[in-house]
Amino acid sequence: MSEHPLPLRLGVNIDHVATIRNARGGVFPDPVEAAKLSEQAGADGITAHLREDRRHISDKDIERLIEKLSVPLNFEMAPTSEMLEIALKHQPHAACLVPEKREERTTEGGLDVAGGFNHLKPIVDKLRNAGIRVSLFIEPDPVQMDAAVALGAPVIELHTGAYCDARQVERRQHLDRIISAAAHSAEVGLECHAGHGLTYDTVGAVAALPEVLELNIGHFLIGEAIFSGLESAIKRMRARMDTARAEAGTPKST
Ligand code: PXP
Numbered sequence: 181m182s183e184h185p186l187p188l189r190l191g192v193n194i195d196h197v198a199t200i201r202n203a204r205g206g207v208f209p210d211p212v213e214a215a216k217l218s219e220q221a222g223a224d225g226i227t228a229h230l231r232e233d234r235r236h237i238s239d240k241d242i243e244r245l246i247e248k249l250s251v252p253l254n255f256e257m258a259p260t261s262e263m264l265e266i267a268l269k270h271q272p273h274a275a276c277l278v279p280e281k282r283e284e285r286t287t288e289g290g291l292d293v294a295g296g297f298n299h300l301k302p303i304v305d306k307l308r309n310a311g312i313r314v315s316l317f318i319e320p321d322p323v324q325m326d327a328a329v330a331l332g333a334p335v336i337e338l339h340t341g342a343y344c345d346a347r348q349v350e351r352r353q354h355l356d357r358i359i360s361a362a363a364h365s366a367e368v369g370l371e372c373h374a375g376h377g378l379t380y381d382t383v384g385a386v387a388a389l390p391e392v393l394e395l396n397i398g399h400f401l402i403g404e405a406i407f408s409g410l411e412s413a414i415k416r417m418r419a420r421m422d423t424a425r426a427e428a429g430t431p432k433s434t
Pocket of ligand 1: 278286378
């Protein structure tokens with residue numbers, strides 16, 4: 181493990197501010213205001229998922245985020261022609277391709293890059309040609325990572341949901357898969373990100389991996405904001421990430 185790991189970025193996902201807003205159908209709370217507050221609290225980027233059914237983030241939110249943000253926007257999108265058109269119109273800094281099913285509560289499982297190669301190829305090419313950094317949200321599986329390389333995607337985001345949901349021995353097994361996948365990403369030249377379901381308790385082990393350069397965290401932070409405020413929740417998460425990273429980079433005394 182490197183003694184000086186590269187800095188770890190925090191992308192704050194503001195989808196669930198929009199979920200609360202949409203519960204009443206009005207304009208409060210405003211996800212763009214949450215994004216600006218996240219920037220002030222130390223977020224390195226903002227992530228937003230425009231779902232096909234528009235259950236949280238709206239087209240107008242994406243337009244306003246592009247206009248108002250000072251940090252990069254990571255636009256999460258299903259690999260559909262509708263979403264491709266929206267991404268090309270708004271030109272976010274990054275686009276993360278995620279699988280999407282209407283009936284799911286959240287993004288369950290990663291994208292099947294190997295199986296969907298022919299469908300994904302033109303979408304990845306068009307995004308890349310437009311100068312948008314493409315990432316693929318995948319399970320920690322070397323087969324999917326090798327397919328990402330073949331597709332020409334520069335970045336993968338490892339799905340940490342199974343690790344976060346599991347307990348004890350099973351959690352350790354899921355973490356081991358993430359550790360191996362992160363190491364594999366470096367071997368095959370992919371930039372490695374991770375996210376989904378991360379909390380104060382689960383973030384440290386992932387933040388400690390030197391190959392992981394970005395974490396995207398949403399649901400837990402927005403939930404914590406109810407109790408401690410968004411700024412405090414982000415700062416606390418950031419501190420946990422930084423501590424785990426620093427400890428991982430400190431040589432152990434013998
Ligand atoms: N990364 C991706 C690709 C996601 O789809 C999500 C959920 O929208 C997240 C990260 C953030 O997950 P969570 O809201 O559970 O922190």
